[in-house]
Amino acid sequence: METKKKESEVHEDWKKYNGIIPKVELKSGIKPMELLCMHPNLFVLFAEALQFAEKRKLPFVVTSIIRSKEENDKLKSKSNTHVEGRAFDLSVNGWRTIDISDLVAIVGRKHSGLGAISAVDKVSRPVVVHDSGYGMHFHFQCRG
Secondary structure, three states: OOOOOOHHHHHHHHHHHOOOOOOOEEOOOOOOHHHHOOOHHHHHHHHHHHHHHHHHOOOOEEEEOOOOHHHHHHOOOOOOOOOOOOEEEEEOOOOOHHHHHHHHHHHHHHHHHHEEEOOOOOOEEOEEEEEOOOOEEEEEEEOO
């Protein structure tokens, strides 16, 4: 016999996890469904960054995931990683310099094999920190 939880029981279950589940903030215009369109390797990088931010009590604000080819061209992007669901950007606002460098080092050490290959120097990089004209941010990227 199938049993359904009452709404109050579901609410109680949520209360158990509320405050434990890390908060992911999506910048205005990003649809939650875009998370499901990310490449599977990108989920590994996303989870690593999220755990790091949660442990250090840092904000986790995703500023870009999926882009259209037109939007990518308009931004003069050097790659198609966002178009292909192989990249996401994370704001560095509220992060200290040490937090930024620690995350880049940890992700680079643990996940270099997942990183997209640079067209410039052919080096695998799962994350870079740069300003593409819209402010400093992490750019997480994976190979396909």
